[in-house]
Amino acid sequence: MNDYFKTYPDAKGNYGQYGGSFIPPNLQAEMEKITDAYYSISKSHEFISELRNIRKHFQGRPTPVYFAKRLSDEYGGRIYLKREDLNHTGAHKLNHCMGEALLAKYLGKKKLIAETGAGQHGVALATAAAYFGLECEIHMGEVDIKKEHPNVVRMKILGAKVVPVSRGLKTLKEAVDSAFEAYMADPVNSIYCIGSVVGPHPFPMMVREFQRVVGIEAKEQFFEMTGEHPDSVLACVGGGSNAMGIFSAYIEDENVRLYGVEPMGTGTKTGQHAATITYGKPGLIHGFKCYLLQDDQGQPSPVYSIASGLDYPGVGPEHSMLHDMGRVTYTSVSDEEAVDAFFQLSRKEGIIPALESAHAVAFALKLARQEPRRSILVNLSGRGDKDIDFVVEKYGARYSI
Numbered sequence: 537m538n539d540y541f542k543t544y545p546d547a548k549g550n551y552g553q554y555g556g557s558f559i560p561p562n563l564q565a566e567m568e569k570i571t572d573a574y575y576s577i578s579k580s581h582e583f584i585s586e587l588r589n590i591r592k593h594f595q596g597r598p599t600p601v602y603f604a605k606r607l608s609d610e611y612g613g614r615i616y617l618k619r620e621d622l623n624h625t626g627a628h629k630l631n632h633c634m635g636e637a638l639l640a641k642y643l644g645k646k647k648l649i650a651e652t653g654a655g656q657h658g659v660a661l662a663t664a665a666a667y668f669g670l671e672c673e674i675h676m677g678e679v680d681i682k683k684e685h686p687n688v689v690r691m692k693i694l695g696a697k698v699v700p701v702s703r704g705l706k707t708l709k710e711a712v713d714s715a716f717e718a719y720m721a722d723p724v725n726s727i728y729c730i731g732s733v734v735g736p737h738p739f740p741m742m743v744r745e746f747q748r749v750v751g752i753e754a755k756e757q758f759f760e761m762t763g764e765h766p767d768s769v770l771a772c773v774g775g776g777s778n779a780m781g782i783f784s785a786y787i788e789d790e791n792v793r794l795y796g797v798e799p800m801g802t803g804t805k806t807g808q809h810a811a812t813i814t815y816g817k818p819g820l821i822h823g824f825k826c827y828l829l830q831d832d833q834g835q836p837s838p839v840y841s842i843a844s845g846l847d848y849p850g851v852g853p854e855h856s857m858l859h860d861m862g863r864v865t866y867t868s869v870s871d872e873e874a875v876d877a878f879f880q881l882s883r884k885e886g887i888i889p890a891l892e893s894a895h896a897v898a899f900a901l902k903l904a905r906q907e908p909r910r911s912i913l914v915n916l917s918g919r920g921d922k923d924i925d926f927v928v929e930k931y932g933a934r935y936s937i
């Protein structure tokens with residue numbers, strides 16, 4: 537796997553047979569402009585030093601790597617956590633939002649446009665917009681607006697405009713369509729900022745590059761603490777941005793095993809899950825090719841996870857390729873296992889994780905039991921404040937609350 541980052545993606549944004557750009561010609565022209573700008577601007581000394589400054593003084597980076605001693609004592613293994621929950625706004629998403637917004641500033645754009653499902657990406661982007669003094673327009677399905685009230689309020693406090701989307705199922709897919717239309721109506725003054733390593737080229741590449749800081753920091757920190765590399769590196773996979781962030785540092789080290797953890801929801805029998813690589817087949821969604829949970833007509837299936845940040849029927853094209861290559865192992869854990877890990881980490885370490893991140897923790901606990909002498913590095917993608925009311929309402933009794 538030498539020269540991995542020079543090889544993937546190719547100039548057209550292909551990761552093997554995945555990725556690419558399947559969009560109307562007028563949108564394609566805009567994507568090519570963004571690609572050119574990304575290559576010329578983001579490699580400049582000025583851009584790199586401004587982003588470094590932001591990460592240090594605004595985001596609070598580097599985030600620590602933490603040895604979870606009580607958890608390791610209980611389960612075996614040596615479990616380490618990369619604390620993205622301590623990144624400003626409480627998750628890894630700000631890493632790419634600040635990068636995308638800085639690029640927008642260099643391009644002279646006035647407005648950031650995006651969709652949001654649960655509101656996490658919307659809040660991170662609204663934060664970036666406030667920092668740079670840019671306008672921000674977040675498209676959100678009416679169903680999600682009702683469900684995710686606190687995040688809607690946060691976006692408004694941060695000065696963003698929340699645009700309700702009332703067509704179709706009134707959730708994430710329609711919000712993406714609506715946000716793309718708004719962007720196409722004014723591509724000169726606005727820029728679209730995607731929320732994960734998905735969408736047409738150059739987004740999967742750009743978002744990966746902005747997330748690489750997680751892996752670069754973690755690799756150095758882990759080595760400083762232990763004098764070696766971890767045996768296994770784990771991350772949850774929705775679209776796959778936090779996973780690409782940490783995997784990227786180890787992808788060329790073939791001895792480090794990489795695990796992507798997908799949401800099994802309530803299980804295969806019910807069909808209520810979002811385990812895209814485990815059960816999907818190659819297909820098209822939102823302008824790119826990837827593993828996709830789909831019906832007979834190739835339409836994206838409805839998906840479900842207790843962690844709303846993981847319920848996407850597609851997955852990043854790079855993950856699709858890494859699965860086929862066998863470089864990353866994709867596995868899954870259920871809602872119940874994730875909730876159990878949520879309480880284990882809270883009560884044994886004093887860290888309340890996001891339900892998304894709890895999926896990676898749950899698999900770490902299983903692996904630790906199987907391999908008690910090995911080390912595991914988990915990307916703890918975010919904190920769980922957003923999830924506490926829901927968890928207590930649904931599972932409180934079982935955990936004596």
Ligand SMILES: *Cc1c(COP(=O)(O)O)cnc(C)c1O
Pocket residue numbers: 627628629656731732733772773774775776777778779845846890892893917918919
């Ligand atoms: C959005 C989100 C995820 C899922 O997104 P990826 O692109 O797969 O990383 C995971 N964890 C948290 C805390 C999130 O907010």
